[in-house]
Amino acid sequence: MNVRKIDTFSGHRDCVYALISDQRSPIFYSAGGDGQVVRWNVTKPDLGELVARVGASIYALALDPQTGLLWIGHNYEGIQVVDPVQKKIVASIKLGALAIFDIKIQGQKAYIAQGDGILTVVDAPTFSIQKHLKISQKSVRTLAILKTTNELAAGFSDWCVCIFDLTTMSLKKRFQAHDNSVFSAQYSPDGTFLVTAGRDAHLKVWCVEQNYQSIQDIPAHMFSINHITYSGNGALLATASMDKSIKIWDANSFKLLKVVDRARHAGHATSINKLLWMTTENLLVSASDDRMVSVWEFGDN
Structure with a gap:
């Protein structure tokens, strides 16, 4: 597999923690420790545009696919909902002085992962x-939704993963998934697997049809895995780590295909916090503590 660094997007004044896209255009948003939300065009790296500025670090962003509104996890203040076109605040949701680590929107509901161990459900149309x-x-560090089984998976800093019925929010299953905090969880696009990762640097694969039976445990990185994500076609899985590397895996066999790092590819200088596959361009976007957002293109040898 060949890898090519397309470009680097600079402008943030602190660590970059969050990336989000509507997956239907070359536009994506980044946010981080400087409290700024910036809109980028993946094909025009010099044209970053400030969409919102809040008074605290941002760990979580979400785009409502029905309204196009941007939900911002404004740490220690709650949620701000912004019209990214008009650059106007539409709503504010007070949740107390706590960190917000993830936001997922499905249908009419928004699900919010909080630093106090609370999972909050919000009616999206009325906020x-x-x-x-x-x-x-x-x-609560990470959330993932599987539409086919109507389930929500939540990963916690108590090392556990919980599976909820998305309609009733009743707890269906709880199990210890890792030997430390669970930082990221993703369902495979075909709904076969739940993949989790975290501070123990292991990539773990759970079979959904077998009641989340463990089927793979891979010591994938040297240090914490901060985020995992599938490519748009579901063929590849990418992991981002505190060890400053991105690793690309075959999504079916979980065989390691490529390591992207600073020495070989002019990669990030510090911890990589978030990844985003741009399905319109088949590019991988990465965000880091080095304040940079990089864009990568992968191809066959």
Whole structure:
């Protein structure tokens, strides 16, 4: 597999923690420790545009596919919902002085992962809180939704993963997934696997049809795995780590295909926090503590 660095997007003044795209255009958004949300065109790296500025670090972004509104996890203040075209605040949702680590929107509901171990359900059209679920004494770090089984997976800093019924939010299963905090969880596009990763640097694969039975445990990186994501066609899985590398895996066999790092590819200088596959261009976007956002193109030898 060949890899080529397309470009680097600079402008953030602190670590970059969040990336999001609508997956239908070359536009994506980044945010981080400087409290700025910037809109980029993956084909025009010099044209970053400030969409919003908040007073605290941002770890989580989400785009509502029905309204096009941008949900911003404004740490220690709650959620701000912004019209990214008009650059106007549409709504604010107060959740207390806590970190917000993930936001997922499905249908009419928004699901918010909080640093106090609470999973909050919000009615997206009205921005009203419907339910607080106190699941753990430790942070909720990551959320993943599987539409075919109507399930939500949540990963926690207490090393566990919980599976919820998306309609009733009843707990279906809880299991220890890792030997430390779970930082990222993703369902495979075909719904076969739940893949998780975290501070123990292991990539773990769980079979959905076998009641989340463990089928693979891969010591994938040297240090914490901060994020995992599937390519648009579901053929590849990418992992981002505190060890400053991105690794590309075959999504069916979980065989390692490529390592992208600073020495060989002029990669990031510090921890890589987030990844985003741009399905319109088949490019991988990465965000790092080095304040940079890089874009990568992968191809066959």
